[in-house]
Amino acid sequence: MANAIPTDFTKVMQDMMANFPVDASAFQNAFRTQAAFGEKLTKVALEAAEKSTEITAKWARDSIARMSVVTAAKAEPADYSKSAADFASAAAEMATENMAAFAEIAKKVQMDTVELMLAAGKDATTETTAAVKKATDTATATVKNAAAAVQ
Numbered sequence: 001m002a003n004a005i006p007t008d009f010t011k012v013m014q015d016m017m018a019n020f021p022v023d024a025s026a027f028q029n030a031f032r033t034q035a036a037f038g039e040k041l042t043k044v045a046l047e048a049a050e051k052s053t054e055i056t057a058k059w060a061r062d063s064i065a066r067m068s069v070v071t072a073a074k075a076e077p078a079d080y081s082k083s084a085a086d087f088a089s090a091a092a093e094m095a096t097e098n099m100a101a102f103a104e105i106a107k108k109v110q111m112d113t114v115e116l117m118l119a120a121g122k123d124a125t126t127e128t129t130a131a132v133k134k135a136t137d138t139a140t141a142t143v144k145n146a147a148a149a150v151q
Contacts, residue, residue, distance in 0.1 A: 019142075026127075026131050029127060030127070033120075033123060033124070033127065037116065037120050040116050041113065041116055044109055044112045044113060044116070045109070048105050048106075048108070048109045051105050052102065052105055055098055055101050055102060055105075056098075058098075059094060059098045062094055063091065063094065066087055066090050066091070067087065069083060069086075069087070070083045070084060070086075070087045
């Protein structure tokens with residue numbers, strides 16, 4: 001008994017797996033669907049990053065341009081404080097405008113993402129329904145064939 005040769009289950013497993021065929025195309029379709037979803041979602045993110053970068057760069061250019069007015073030599077000491085106050089006022093206005101622009105980008109990203117998620121959910125439901133129907137049909141046919149073989 002101690003010298004018993006272990007049973008090789010390779011053939012048993014191969015036979016068992018052959019009786020439960022797996023449709024590899026379902027996995028391939030799922031991968032393609034996920035890849036397409038990832039591509040669309042990445043496009044949304046990259047567009048938002050590009051627009052945000054444009055706003056940031058414009059904001060920096062405008063701030064630097066306005067700063068040159070502040071740093072220019074003035075004839076009267078009061079002109080320095082007026083220049084600084086004008087700059088602060090303009091900076092606050094620019095901040096409000098740019099934050100509103102960032103909010104619009106975020107809103108668009110949110111809407112696009114929700115739209116993609118809804119579309120992906122619809123696609124997944126359709127694919128799952130088709131896969132389940134196909135599996136059910138295959139299982140039903142296999143059971144009928146097995147029942148016919150037993151009789």
